[in-house]
Amino acid sequence: MAKHDKNKVIIVGCGPGLKAYIHPKAIYNIKKADVLVGSRRLLKLFPRVGAEKIVLEKNYTVLVNRIADWRGAKQVVVLVSGDPCFFSYTKMIVKKIGRQACAIIPGISSIQLAFAAIGESWDDACFISLHGRDIEYAQLIKKVRSFEKVGILTDQQNTPSVIARRLLDGGIRKRNLFVCENLSLPDERILEVSLAAAVNIKANGAAVVIIKKL
Ligand SMILES: C[S@@+](CC[C@H](N)C(=O)[O-])C[C@H]1O[C@@H](n2cnc3c(N)ncnc32)[C@H](O)[C@@H]1O
Structure with a gap:
C-alpha cells in the first residue's frame, strides 16, 4: 500500500x-x-x-x-x-x-498450513469451523459423507477426540483423521490415525483436524 x-x-x-x-x-x-x-x-x-x-x-x-x-x-x-x-x-x-x-x-491460514503439512491438496476439500460454535454435529457428518476431505477448525470443547467420537456415533467409518496441532510453533505435532484411535488423543493446543476418506 x-x-x-x-x-x-x-x-x-x-x-x-x-x-x-x-x-x-x-x-x-x-x-x-x-x-x-x-x-x-x-x-x-x-x-x-x-x-x-x-x-x-x-x-x-x-x-x-x-x-x-x-x-x-x-x-x-x-x-x-x-x-x-x-x-x-x-x-x-x-x-x-x-x-x-x-x-x-x-x-x-492454519488450514493451508495443515494441508501442506500432510502433503494433500485442499482444492477438493470442504471446510467447517467448530471454533466457539455450537454447530449441529449432523452438519459435520453430512459434509464428511459428501466430501473426500474435510478440514475442521477445532476448539477446547470440540477436540480431535470429541470429533472422532461424534463421527463414529454418527455411523462414519473408513476415514483417517489427521491432527495438525500448534502449526509453525515449536510444539507442532502432526498425527495420522484411524477414527477409532483418534478417540484416545489428548489435545495439546490449537488444532486443525482433517478427515480423509480411505
Ligand atoms: C478463530 S479460528 C481462526 C482461523 C484463522 N482465520 C485461519 O485462517 O487459520 C482459530 C482456529 O484456527 C486454528 N488454528 C489457528 N492457529 C493454529 C495453529 N498454529 N495450529 C493449528 N491450528 C490453528 C484452530 O482450529 C483455532 O481454534
Missing part, C-alpha cells in the same frame, strides 16, 4: 503463529498503525510498534464500534490469526463499516 488512507481500516492476516509467515506488506502496514488491535498473543509479536495497543478478547462487539469511531481520525490496524477471510473477526468489521472502508491483507 503506497499511501496511507486513515479512512480504511487495515485488517492483517498474521498467519498460524510463526512471525516469519507474516507477509512483508503486512509488517509494513502494522508499523504505520496509530491503533493496533489484536489478541494478546498477536500484539506480543510487535513489541517495538509504538501504536496504541488494544487487546481483542471477548469485547468483539464493543470494539467493532470503537474501530468505526476511530476510522478517519486514526490509522487502525486489526491483527487476526491465519487468513482474515477465513472464519475471522473480519466478517463483523466488514458488516459494520462496509467493504470499501476495509483494506484486507491476506495471511497463511
Whole structure:
C-alpha cells in the first residue's frame, strides 16, 4: 500500500503463529498503525510498534464500534490469526463499516498450513469451523459423507477426540483423521490415525483436524 488512507481500516492476516509467515506488506502496514488491535498473543509479536495497543478478547462487539469511531481520525490496524477471510473477526468489521472502508491483507491460514503439512491438496476439500460454535454435529457428518476431505477448525470443547467420537456415533467409518496441532510453533505435532484411535488423543493446543476418506 503506497499511501496511507486513515479512512480504511487495515485488517492483517498474521498467519498460524510463526512471525516469519507474516507477509512483508503486512509488517509494513502494522508499523504505520496509530491503533493496533489484536489478541494478546498477536500484539506480543510487535513489541517495538509504538501504536496504541488494544487487546481483542471477548469485547468483539464493543470494539467493532470503537474501530468505526476511530476510522478517519486514526490509522487502525486489526491483527487476526491465519487468513482474515477465513472464519475471522473480519466478517463483523466488514458488516459494520462496509467493504470499501476495509483494506484486507491476506495471511497463511492454519488450514493451508495443515494441508501442506500432510502433503494433500485442499482444492477438493470442504471446510467447517467448530471454533466457539455450537454447530449441529449432523452438519459435520453430512459434509464428511459428501466430501473426500474435510478440514475442521477445532476448539477446547470440540477436540480431535470429541470429533472422532461424534463421527463414529454418527455411523462414519473408513476415514483417517489427521491432527495438525500448534502449526509453525515449536510444539507442532502432526498425527495420522484411524477414527477409532483418534478417540484416545489428548489435545495439546490449537488444532486443525482433517478427515480423509480411505
Ligand atoms: C478463530 S479460528 C481462526 C482461523 C484463522 N482465520 C485461519 O485462517 O487459520 C482459530 C482456529 O484456527 C486454528 N488454528 C489457528 N492457529 C493454529 C495453529 N498454529 N495450529 C493449528 N491450528 C490453528 C484452530 O482450529 C483455532 O481454534
